[in-house]
Amino acid sequence: MMIEQAKMQSLADRMVQDDVKGRSPWADARKRFFRNKAAIVGLPLLVLVVLFALFGEFFAVWSNEELDFAVMGQVAQMGAPSIENGHYFGTDDLGRDLFSRTVQGTQISMMVGVVGAAIAMIVGTLYGAAAGFIGGRVDQIMMRLVDILMSIPYMFVLILMLVMFGRSIGMLFLGIGMISWLEMSRIVRGQTLSLKNREFIEAARATGVPGWKIITRHIVPNLLGVVAVYATLLVPLMILTESFISFLGLGIQEPLTSLGALISEGADTITYGTIWQLAFPLFFFVITLFAFFFIGDGLRDALDPKDR
Amino acid sequence: MFAYVMRRLAVAIPTLLLLIIISYILMHFAPGGPFSKDREVPAAVLANLNAKYGLDDPLWKQIWDYLYGIVVHFDFGPSFVYPDLTVNQLIAKGFPVTLTYGILSFLLAVLVGVMLGVTAAIWHNSWLDYLAVGISIGAQVLPNFVMAPILLLIFTLWYRLLPGGGWSFSDPTFWIMPIIALATSYMASITRITRSSMLEVLGSNHIRTARAKGMPERRVILRHALKPAMLPVISYLGPVFVSMITGSVVIDMFFSTGGIGKSFVDSALNRDYAVMMGVTILLGTLTILFNLLVDILYVWIDPKIRY
Numbered sequence A: 001m002m003i004e005q006a007k008m009q010s011l012a013d014r015m016v017q018d019d020v021k022g023r024s025p026w027a028d029a030r031k032r033f034f035r036n037k038a039a040i041v042g043l044p045l046l047v048l049v050v051l052f053a054l055f056g057e058f059f060a061v062w063s064n065e066e067l068d069f070a071v072m073g074q075v076a077q078m079g080a081p082s083i084e085n086g087h088y089f090g091t092d093d094l095g096r097d098l099f100s101r102t103v104q105g106t107q108i109s110m111m112v113g114v115v116g117a118a119i120a121m122i123v124g125t126l127y128g129a130a131a132g133f134i135g136g137r138v139d140q141i142m143m144r145l146v147d148i149l150m151s152i153p154y155m156f157v158l159i160l161m162l163v164m165f166g167r168s169i170g171m172l173f174l175g176i177g178m179i180s181w182l183e184m185s186r187i188v189r190g191q192t193l194s195l196k197n198r199e200f201i202e203a204a205r206a207t208g209v210p211g212w213k214i215i216t217r218h219i220v221p222n223l224l225g226v227v228a229v230y231a232t233l234l235v236p237l238m239i240l241t242e243s244f245i246s247f248l249g250l251g252i253q254e255p256l257t258s259l260g261a262l263i264s265e266g267a268d269t270i271t272y273g274t275i276w277q278l279a280f281p282l283f284f285f286v287i288t289l290f291a292f293f294f295i296g297d298g299l300r301d302a303l304d305p306k307d308r
Numbered sequence B: 001m002f003a004y005v006m007r008r009l010a011v012a013i014p015t016l017l018l019l020i021i022i023s024y025i026l027m028h029f030a031p032g033g034p035f036s037k038d039r040e041v042p043a044a045v046l047a048n049l050n051a052k053y054g055l056d057d058p059l060w061k062q063i064w065d066y067l068y069g070i071v072v073h074f075d076f077g078p079s080f081v082y083p084d085l086t087v088n089q090l091i092a093k094g095f096p097v098t099l100t101y102g103i104l105s106f107l108l109a110v111l112v113g114v115m116l117g118v119t120a121a122i123w124h125n126s127w128l129d130y131l132a133v134g135i136s137i138g139a140q141v142l143p144n145f146v147m148a149p150i151l152l153l154i155f156t157l158w159y160r161l162l163p164g165g166g167w168s169f170s171d172p173t174f175w176i177m178p179i180i181a182l183a184t185s186y187m188a189s190i191t192r193i194t195r196s197s198m199l200e201v202l203g204s205n206h207i208r209t210a211r212a213k214g215m216p217e218r219r220v221i222l223r224h225a226l227k228p229a230m231l232p233v234i235s236y237l238g239p240v241f242v243s244m245i246t247g248s249v250v251i252d253m254f255f256s257t258g259g260i261g262k263s264f265v266d267s268a269l270n271r272d273y274a275v276m277m278g279v280t281i282l283l284g285t286l287t288i289l290f291n292l293l294v295d296i297l298y299v300w301i302d303p304k305i306r307y
Helices: A002-018 A025-035 A037-059 A098-134 A136-150 A154-164 A169-196 A199-206 A211-247 A259-268 A276-303 B002-029 B043-052 B059-073 B087-122 B127-140 B144-158 B173-202 B205-212 B217-255 B260-270 B273-301
Strands: none
Touching: A025 A037, A025 A276, A037 A098, A037 A276, A098 A136, A098 A169, A098 A211, A098 A259, A098 A276, A136 A169, A136 B002, A154 A169, A154 A211, A154 B002, A154 B217, A154 B260, A154 B273, A169 A211, A199 A211, A211 A259, A211 A276, A211 B144, A211 B217, A259 A276, A259 B144, A276 B127, A276 B144, B002 B059, B002 B273, B087 B127, B087 B173, B087 B217, B087 B260, B087 B273, B127 B173, B144 B173, B144 B217, B173 B217, B205 B217, B217 B260, B217 B273, B260 B273
8 A cells, every 4th residue: 555655646746747838727636636545446446336237237147026936935044145056146035136136226326326416416506506696685585595494304304205295216316306406506606606706707798698598608617616526425425315215115116226225125134144135235335435425525625625 | 692593593483384384284285194094984984083183174274273282282283093192292202212322422423523533633644643534434434224234233143242122221231332323424524524624723823823932732732723623513513413313213213222213214104194293393493403502602612703
């Protein structure tokens, strides 16, 4: 580890020395990102998890719905991970192949994370940019509303909604997206306030560009850095939220599954001695979170060098 | 100061009302009432049930009665599923348990987190720093629902040191795993926040001045560095509190501690809306009050804030 660090450091130093000509802020940021050890670890981890989610099913011998009747009923003795019978990760307590279940769970958890973050990103950016751009009393009211919504314990409202309107993926997305845009809108509003008085916005106004077009064409593109970093950090939070809800049995429903649901199953069956049911989903859960946290932190430090 | 507190209260109270009204409306429009069972109930019986619980009144009157009961009598009404239990009784049974392990894990997370963070910052780039950062990175991806089965596996199934579930006020061995499971991931975040803010403060001018005039290092840290470094931590306490309350649901399910989260999940699965709303409102109130407290503490500590 020590040698690696020294190597990286010298490499990075040389990169800085070579580059005496003017550098764009993006090139600078890229350099700082790749100098960040955690981010360097995070990137291949993420690639690994994505590859596993996308192509894992091609290696699976069993599908995620098939029951292996040879194993069923004596999972603790025969369901352990083995290469011979094709259950690389073992089976769950119904005799389903845990490998393909984990692939599917990773897919769904990733999807929930990305879609949830995307919803938060779109709604939060537009709301925050609108509030900041319009300003005045409208801004006051819009942000006060955000304050109020933020102080509501949303997990409970989300659980209430899932119970009352049925447990569907759509509802889950809606609920998770609803929680997460609030913080985003605050950050975006702050950025917008400082962008609003710059010359290029003034120029756009002077040439008669309508307000919503200024927001979408001129303000939002300039927010991308902040928004991208925030979205990267939101993905693991969304995955955590979904896992929490799935753990309670209110999230993704069978035959679909998510890492949270698999962990929950593994935790329930832990007393039977089938530890692989917990270990494999947990492993993918943990490295996915690590990867996103590392990359998000790395991006933030890279784009904002003073905040370290 | 007084005016500030009053203004904050003026926001907190409508928030609370909004929470109650939103939950009630959600409940009202939910498909399938609390009495729709697997077996069809005769219409006359259903009408009687609805009349008994006041569910045939117009919506505004129901909400008004509900609010009136809560505000004036502190009465959340009867449970829909267990007719001989009131929501108040269910809450009174579970709440002390939740409160006990909740407060203890909150303290554990804050104290250990701050201590680790401060240690890491003071001995920046030493092995202590790396250890603290390592612990906090590892703990960050171990939320309560991951921590609980791991603890259970190690301490109950493998080493048989601690009881795997249940609760007893007189025997603290029942408390250990719930408290640790709930506290771990928040401890990690608090460590990270404390460390980075402490590093920032230690590099600032007033600390350099204090050191330059020969003040002992211990005094520099305790008198001058700690207080400003705590500000970001304090503003993080609100979210931590909320997530811990939410996390108590997992703890109750996992360790069968019988806290209030158990009533919540049971009521959610039984469609016992009265209990569900009671718990939501109670925890919502706690959250809002706690946020108020944090804001006041923040203003009190930070002289730069004008209120």
